[in-house]
Amino acid sequence: MTPDFKEVSVQQAPHKPTDARLILQSPQDNCLIAGARLEAGECVEIEGEMVTLAKTIDLGHKVARRALCTDEKVLRYGAIIGHVTSDVQPGEHLHTHNLESDYLPTYTHDAGHAFVDHRER
Template identity: 40%
Template sequence: MNTFLKLHRDDNVQVALRMAPKGSIIKAEGGPVGTLTEVAMAHKVADRAISEGEMVIKYGMPIGVATVDIAPGAHVHVHNIASRYTATHYREEDAGLTDA
């Protein structure tokens, strides 16, 4: 079975259905992409390059803005996207950032 789920055709991220080790393969429109790090269940990975300032799309809708250039296969989370409403409160040690 696929390790990643694309929730909407417009999305530029996919969601891990279980803990995915580094190098796990994501099926993407541009061809297969390997994850650059380990990714925890229900966390997100870019399935194509996302430029700084570009919207991150999940459920077909924007969930925040990329704060840096994000490479295909990179973990997309609190370290590289930002809310357009309120800053996200998180504890660094608990946020599941294996690549931060």
């Protein structure tokens, strides 16, 4: 079964200042990668705008580069990695609570779902 693809709008805005601890891996990406642990309440600059982080962002985790609407595709390395399951604001943590992979089963992370042990089959 192939995933349903929606048209993806790729926005390449002129370069605006972004905190050096937030890494842009490709100009097409709508997420940034935390190059260091960022604490909740900390102010960071994203695309020239000051954003106060609502939650702590761990090293290597994704952060929204701009506002994203429910079901909008998330791009990393210029490729679609999934879609957001709710509206997301710039600087918001992108993870399994609001980002769903279009390719890998993540249902095992949800309460009540798990792989069946081979001895139980």
